Amino acid sequence: MSEKINIGALIRNKLDENQRSISWLGQKVHREKSALAKMLKKYSIDTKLLFNISHALQFDFFYCYSKNLIFPGMKYPYCFNHAESEHQKTACETQTEIDIGALIREKLTENQRSVSWLAQKTGSNRGSLGRLLKKDSTDTNLLFDISTILRFDFFLCYSESLRNIN
Numbered sequence: 404m405s406e407k408i409n410i411g412a413l414i415r416n417k418l419d420e421n422q423r424s425i426s427w428l429g430q431k432v433h434r435e436k437s438a439l440a441k442m443l444k445k446y447s448i449d450t451k452l453l454f455n456i457s458h459a460l461q462f463d464f465f466y467c468y469s470k471n472l473i474f475p476g477m478k479y480p481y482c483f484n485h486a487e488s489e490h491q492k493t494a495c496e497t498q499t500e501i502d503i504g505a506l507i508r509e510k511l512t513e514n515q516r517s518v519s520w521l522a523q524k525t526g527s528n529r530g531s532l533g534r535l536l537k538k539d540s541t542d543t544n545l546l547f548d549i550s551t552i553l554r555f556d557f558f559l560c561y562s563e564s565l566r567n568i569n
Contacts, residue, residue: 407547408543432452489508521552
């Protein structure tokens, strides 16, 4: 699999570039400065929080993941595959809040794969992965792995939603 992204470092760099503080960002995303500072030391972040940070900083951090996922045979949401009919839009374009668990379950069904199969491929426990797929957000590194395994760029769904609100 491709090299993982240090999203915390990317966010800190964007804050510096925009001459913004962690306190400022904390106010924008409704997080305490200390909790946010701790999160920004990590290589991975929750997708819902990253969406809010991307919106606050007016920067699509999801694209950083997408550009690392491009490989032959990758499937893209409708909006990035212009050969498909306009009537085949996915949940990526029809909502600003992404239910990533539902989208992953949809792709598993489409590929005739089970949660057990995905758990094995990601090295996760089936029960914890099953609970995760009932949530509307997930960890970016896990989503990167799932995107690679299912050969579908889920990060582009977030990018599209950001474009819909900006």
